[in-house]
Amino acid sequence: METSSESLKFELLPYKISTKKELPKAGLKGDVGHFGSVTVERCPLYRPLEKGMDTARLSGPAFPVTTFRGKRRSGQPSLFKAELTLDGRRAELRFNARALRKEDRALRIAYEGREYVYSSEDLGRAKVLEREGVRVTMRSGQYVPPATTFRAGTATGPVDAVDLAIAIVLEEVDTEVLTLSGAVFSSPFALMQKFSDQAE
Template identity: 80%
Template sequence: MDTSGESLRFELTPYSVSAKKELPTSGVRGEVGHFGSVTVERCPLHRPLDKGLDTVRLSGPAFPETTFRGKRRSGRASLFKAELTLDGRPAELRFNARALRKEDRALRIAYAGREYVYSVEGLGKAGVLEREGVRVAIEPGPYVPSAGTASTGTATGPADAVDLAIAIVLVEVDTDVLTLGGAALSSPFALMQHFSDRAE
């Protein structure tokens, strides 16, 4: 029986695969308590045919198939021009990159009648996904050379596979713009983005 006081801890480990005949993939994977295995993958190479968009995919036997697409930035998908789908159903995403307060810059996600708020404590700090009664925080750990950054996740409240899938897929997305430092660093990028969007 789920109780609001329960807590689930899990580890996500970076991996990368380079095959001769296929595109290389990298991402994170791990075991998430009784939900079992989960894998998040993306292609680290820039692919011009994708119109500057990158795709991140999450899969696992107990999880909804989750896909995040966004404008490529810093070698990975970002929140610009972003789309999130779970089991083929789109979620609605909103955020204000120009806001000064952290609460106002947070990413708001609406999916299947649920309202989520995703915020980042700071550059290189934990990403936190919250809805009423549920909180999933994923904190970056030490950087592993040639692999990437390991992460530790903690879910509190009756978190289900949808909550966890959204929080975990965002580990492989560039969410720096949700932090004040990241927003300041990305403002020239945001301006260029504005003009390139209008040009398309």
């Protein structure tokens, strides 16, 4: 019997909402094949009470509620001081902002017995989340004037809602430090983080 490699393609639309009654919201939303609808939400406004931290939250009927919290950078949570939780259970995150080799700069995620590697490819234009047998790639999709670019996803292997939730929530995280140029530009930022952490 032939086994064909499973492949899932989807597109997510960036959105922004601002009303007088509530804090503004920004993020991504769309349908992910048979997994159905998903929304990632964050507040683009700087909030002093958050002490320099920012949060992106993913939700959808078929997905675990996924929250990524990290030091705010470029209007998004970053990989510094980062925490990732899925349905209240925390994942372990490891990355080396000062590494020069691409594989050493990758973000490593351990969750419920799974080991993921999240890396930047194609000069930062594509982000790839991998675990054994599964690969989810996110890159820029179709451009819709005046200023909207969809995010296009491709998943191969026996992908599930946890794999997709992690890959999609990271689209609303500043992961520039995973590219070599980002690592170089981020080194002063990393140094400042170190001093501010020690001062707290």
